Ligand code: NAD
């Protein structure tokens with residue numbers, strides 16, 4: 001039994017990971033999250049009264065606040081999810097991306113070193129490798145060539161983690177994963193946006209020609225990989241996780257419409273994203289061979305399950321879209 005400090009646990013992947021730890025281990029979990037627009041404590045309603053769970057509202061880029069958290073909680077392990085995560089927002093303004101993703105990571109590394117945290121798991125992305133042509137895969141040896149302000153900030157944080165390993169001999173592991181989908185994903189990302197828009201009979205905005213390719217992985221498979229990397233990963237190593245599910249965006253959108261019984265006339269081609277990466281595809285063979293990990297979901301099965309979740313949890317995403325979810329923290333924890 002360890003004390004795990006999870007950053008960004010009120011977000012999409014972090015909340016799924018917190019739930020996995022509470023249900024599938026005897027670890028204690030401290031969730032540190034600033035509750036930006038992407039942080040939603042309604043993602044953890046079923047966990048908030050768990051005896052091994054605690055929530056702290058704090059900003060990872062605030063060194064004094066992190067000092068207080070580490071001094072009070074003395075975590076054995078940090079699993080670091082907190083980030084600005086949406087590429088389109090980074091195109092409009094990269095300031096918060098540099099602050100949270102780069103400075104926030106450096107602050108956490110500093111505190112983990114001072115307070116002798118045993119292990120630091122840094123959750124990163126395939127986007128640090130840049131964009132692929134029609135063939136080939138990203139391996140852990142692929143050079144870092146980020147193209148968006150988001151991926152540049154994530155790559156910078158990866159390099160700070162690498163430096164902490166080499167300079168300070170810290171026990172850090174970096175995970176890099178492809179595009180996640182599943183329950184509790186904020187409806188600004190492709191899959192939940194398209195599901196929610198289709199359910200409301202709104203247009204589905206497809207960027208460019210819709211032929212960009214992403215390698216889709218169910219969030220639970222990603223979380224299982226992070227848990228394995230946390231438990232068995234070797235210090236200083238990078239582990240790639242992908243879903244073995246490369247699909248063109250247009251295919252994904254049409255599949256969502258089919259599952260919802262809606263017509264393709266809702267598809268609306270819009271101006272392309274500036275600097276839009278064409279294709280991502282992960283080679284996860286290292287994680288399969290050394291961690292005994294593999295994705296359990298097929299894309300078709302995972303998408304069907306996910307569409308059903310958004311149908312059954314309409315109130316969850318309607319409260320996100322209306323902004324009502326932001327009142328939840330005040331109601332549950334008081335005005336702090
Ligand atoms: P998300 O945007 O849903 O959640 C991010 C969380 O971090 C939110 O709860 C937010 O409140 C919190 N946060 C933001 N700034 C903070 C700060 N300064 N201090 C404390 N908390 C802060 O993101 P996600 O999709 O769950 O992604 C989680 C991590 O996984 C990120 O590091 C992202 O780069 C990485 N990742 C995401 C994907 C994906 O497909 N979503 C794929 C690979 C890697």
Ligand code: TDX
Pocket residue numbers: 085086087088124125126127178179180188189190191193205206207208212213214249273
């Ligand atoms: O409205 C849209 N229309 C559209 O065509 C949106 C939001 C997206 N797209 C396209 C852009 C991409 O080719 O769909 C694809 C997926 O877009 P996003 O969901 O924004 O994801 P992406 O940009 O690929 O980045 C995601 O995967 C890697 C996450 O947001 C990152 O946090 C993660 O690191």
